Amino acid sequence: MSLDHRLSAEHEELRRTVEEFAHDVVAPKIGDFYERHEFPYEIVREMGRMGLFGLPFPEEYGGMGGDYLALGIALEELARVDSSVAITLEAGVSLGAMPVYSFGTEEQKREWLPRMCSGEILGAFGLTEPECGSDAGGTRTTAVREGDQWVINGTKCFITNSGTDITGLVTVTAVTGRTEDGRPLISSIIVPSGTPGFTVAEPYSKVGWNASDTRELSFADVRVPVENLLGEEGRGYAQFLRILDEGRIAISALATGLAQGCVDESLRYAKERRAFGRPIGDNQAIQFKLADMEMKAHTSRLAWRDAASRLVSGEPFKKEAALAKLYSSTVAVDNAREATQIHGGYGFMNEFPVARMWRDSKILEIGEGTSEVQRMLIAREMGLMG
Structure with a gap:
């Protein structure tokens, strides 16, 4: 390609x-x-x-x-x-x-x-649970079929877009049975907002992403039609592994944007801020920081676009998506830290965008697969099973 x-x-x-x-x-x-x-x-x-x-x-x-x-x-x-x-x-x-x-x-x-x-x-995606994050196979939420309905019980946490006034549905993963050797069969089920027994908690108090919606969800004998099963019964885990592979490309693109935004804001500040009679951008120490930040954002962009191009063309992209997500999220944290340093005390003030970027960057190394999970996936794709 x-x-x-x-x-x-x-x-x-x-x-x-x-x-x-x-x-x-x-x-x-x-x-x-x-x-x-x-x-x-x-x-x-x-x-x-x-x-x-x-x-x-x-x-x-x-x-x-x-x-x-x-x-x-x-x-x-x-x-x-x-x-x-x-x-x-x-x-x-x-x-x-x-x-x-x-x-x-x-x-x-x-x-x-x-x-x-x-x-x-x-729409929202209910996968993570209080005791089940990276180990998505440890899902404890259950869905039992009773006649023409699924009866769902359990809890989901850290779910984005799940409690807004315009949230229409949450697709949840739930255990719907067991294999002969006792392994859980995980299925995906659409739960419309407002379904009786489906409770949305108050928004979390978060470090960052403060203008986005993130909630805990609980399901107490929530009944939905059997037709709300998404895909095949027992295939929910495999389905969402695919969804997460694709989502890592999207998170990588988002992380690249944050990293580039740190460059944009820091470059503007370095040209305007004066110290000792000249713009701080005249100092080689600042120039080298900005050069490194630009290099990282540029390389991050190449990584996510490569993974996206593979996805669009129908080629395998799992490893490339994990590489992009791992690298881009690391770069976002690095650039946010350096941008704050370049801004000095002003970088610690919320009126400056880099303060938001600093607070928003860390979650990118955690959400949709932690950096440790990305390294596991990359190693497996290299043939190292472990």
């Missing part, structure tokens, strides 16, 4: 459009939402009108007919300004709508996708 990851004219037009939206609409407003820990409904609605939630889906389901590369481009440009808005889009598409599109029946697709693609509703 070609390693030329320069954008097509169509993708470049999308990039410019989202860049303009991020700077003109998101940047002036998001700081206030962030400080109030408030979900930015008006910004999300505008993203829906732009078609961002439908980027990688076919037009027949209300999508824009694009691809995963287009989604990554949008995520990177948004995250250059703010990660709360970017993760709302990432989770809404990669974790909310993509499972329905990839594994749903035709009826499920037509019922849910048009509204998710338009941003009218958000």
Whole structure:
């Protein structure tokens, strides 16, 4: 395959459009939402009108007919300004709508996708549990079939987009049976918001991503029709391994955006801030920091675009997705730390975007597979089973 990851004219037009939206609409407003820990409904609605939630889906389901590369481009440009808005889009598409599109029946697709693609509703993905994070196979939530219904009991935690006023559904993984040797059969089931017994907790108090929605969910004898099974019974774990592989590309694009945003803000500051009678950017120590930050963001961009290109062309991409996610999240943390250092005391003030970026960066080494999990996946793809 070609390693030329320069954008097509169509993708470049999308990039410019989202860049303009991020700077003109998101940047002036998001700081206030962030400080109030408030979900930015008006910004999300505008993203829906732009078609961002439908980027990688076919037009027949209300999508824009694009691809995963287009989604990554949008995520990177948004995250250059703010990660709360970017993760709302990432989770809404990669974790909310993509499972329905990839594994749903035709009826499920037509019922849910048009509204998710338009941003009218958000979908969420309920995998993580209080005692089951990286070990997704340790799921304790259960779903027992009683007649024509599934009865769900359990708890999920750290679920993005699960408690907003426009959340329409949460797809949850649950144990629906056991194999002959006692291993759990994990299935995926769609639970519409407002279903009796489905309780959404108050938002978490978080270090970062403060303008995004993250909640704990509980299910107490929640009953949904058997038709809400997503894909084959017992295949939920395999389904979401695939979804997480794809999602790592999206997180890598988001992390790249944050890393580049740190460069943008630090370069601007280094040209404007004066010390000892001259701009601090005249100092070689600052120049070298910025050069290293730019190098890392550039390489991160190549990594996620390579993985996305492989996905789009139907090639194997598991290792490349893990490589991209591992590298990009590390770079995001590194650049956020250096950006704060370049800004000095101002970098510790929330009025400066780098303060948000510093707070938002760390979760990128944890969510959708920790850095340790990425190293495990990479080693396995290299033939080291362990």
